[in-house]
Amino acid sequence: MAWPAEDRRATAVPKDGEPPLLTDEMKKELTEKYFPRYPTRRAVLLPALHMLQHHHGWIPMRALAEVGEFLGISPAEVLDTASFYEEYWLKPKGKYLIQVCRSLACEIYGSKRVTEQIKKKLNVECGETTRDGKFTLVELECLGSCGTAPAMLINDVLFEDLTPQKINQVLDGLPEDAHKFRDPTVDWQ
């Protein structure tokens, strides 16, 4: 016999008295900018997740539930989708996300040494965050900078032709406040 299950898709997520992570401004932007362009609300899920991550640095479980509620998708389905994509952080990450390319062209030019140097300097392993919450180190696939390998991204800024020495220079030069660290050549609106 089938157990009658309550359809919880429309039930509100308990907010624990905290302000919502999916803010009213975000909802407004999603409604005005994104909904008209897509035939379904679900299609807006990835942009919404990008938005949350951009804002909070990562995507807490509660935010997933809020997005689900907003888009009319069950929280489990939101989690299912969000956890599929490497780009989304479902646990907190450091203020600086260091992503070193591990693909072939960079490997040929010594990306391993670069990663080792970062690990040593920051005392972390790949996939880990430093204790002070400042840095997270990961490896990822080709950044499309193979002509000037090895390459890495720190947040949105690309660094190329890396050497262990250059790593020290770059890491030491990062400002304490990660918001001040922006690619001067890219204007983000």
Added chain:
Amino acid sequence: MTPEELSKIATIEQEEQQQHKHVIQVCVAAGCLSSHSDQVKDALDKEVSKRGLENTCHVKGVGCLGLCAAGPLVRVQPTAKPDAAVMYQAVTANDAADIVSSLEGPPVKRLVCPTNVPFFTRQKKIVLENSGIIDPDRIEEYIAVNGYAGLLQVVSTMRPSEVIDEVMRSGLRGRGGAGFSTGLKWSTVAKGRGSTKYVICNADEGDPGAFMDRSVLESDPHRVLEGMAIAAYAVGASQGYIYVRAEYPLAVKRLKAAIRQAERAGLLGNNIFGITFNFSIDIRLGAGAFVCGEETALIASIEGKRGTPRPRPPYPAESGLWGCPTLINNVETFANVPPIIRNGSAWFAGIGTEKSKGTKVFALAGRVTNTGLIEVPMGIPLREIVYDIGGGIPDGKKLKAVQTGGPSGGCIPEQHLDMPVDYESLAKVGSIMGSGGMIIMDDTSCMVDVAKFFMEFCRSESCGKCVPCRVGTAQMHDLLCRITDGSGTADDLTLLIELCDVLRATSLCGLGQTAPNPVLTTLQFFKHEYDAHIQKKTCPAGSCTIHAPAEVI
């Protein structure tokens, strides 16, 4: 926008450009930017205004000039004599004064980058014709070099079916990997049921070693928009999406700016050129999954789902985004469309080989002297790419293999270097054209290790939906690990070959079906390296760390 307005913009822009005696082009694509070409540009700007030359000398940022390894690149071009342009390499902000001083005299010798060398002379630029020439952030400059003239021609003088015929006759084939006929794909979508259709530009460039699409988007974004708009007119779509990797922030920024400009100019949006043709384009950011480059997975991702492929047929051309007929082409495919329309299909079909028309952009990387972006006619011998254009192997090393097609491709050995580069010839040696990554390896690279490397990539990028790919890539990776660390046996090799067959025949999508290619080609051409690891427990290239097998200890 009316046709008159378009030509007026072009004329005004051309006249303005003529007023300057010199133009200094500074590459501001990602490669040169990361070596601070923005500072070079600022320094040049300051120097020019310090000397009061603003009216005669124009400093502008342009897209990729090709030779990324020698960046930052700067090109000084006298307006009256474009052929007399001088290219400078490895320029720093401190060189600005010397460069500006040299405008009326001989060039700054210590910085000159010779352009009469094969790297530049052997190339044929169609897709990259504007790269390094125009400022990607200004639509006027694109219009001044005949931009959007193809779209105008199409909507004002051609019926959709005529556009498709023209593309069909050009012989253009998809540049995203498989090389499917673009005209045929367009006609399938055009014949598709229903009035809602979509056009998608696949800019999820994920093959390791490939950066052509990124460069096209960063250097000449309007070309891609125009190509998409022409396609939309031909197939009857009114909404387009560009699915681009989030790891390409600069490309995303340029695309966003380009879309805004085109909308403002009335080249995208409603009633383009005053006829009832509406087409808007939106950008969708990827989220770091390689498999989303596969067309059905990409569609799922746009729909807001996990990016997993589904069985085909039905092909997206019949039933794609939200079940509607959907045209998916690669960035470079779209970038080829405007010149085909402007110059005619016969012109395009006259370039390349019998079955592979036009040019192909390759990203040269690895152990080759000139790393960077090149565009060559189809059918050019591989040797010419490596030795003439690429400048050969540095440090007196010997070439071992050329890897094309990334994790779906293969390693081509020295003995096949004289083969022409086209879809069929590459397939014949077990590799594929792929999206255009070309990684050159010298004798310090171990071929078994390379195979393992790509298998690791496939293993971690496998979406997990079908068993052969999910489990097979993991098993093959384990086997390759054993072989490279010296504990592999002859049976392991047999099993490896068996698994190659299984994955090829039974995987759901191209990822699993082609994952064996790097293993198969290295086995075919470099079997002795596998044997050395298994039987002699040595790595001929000296790059694997061999652990003595357990029984010996």
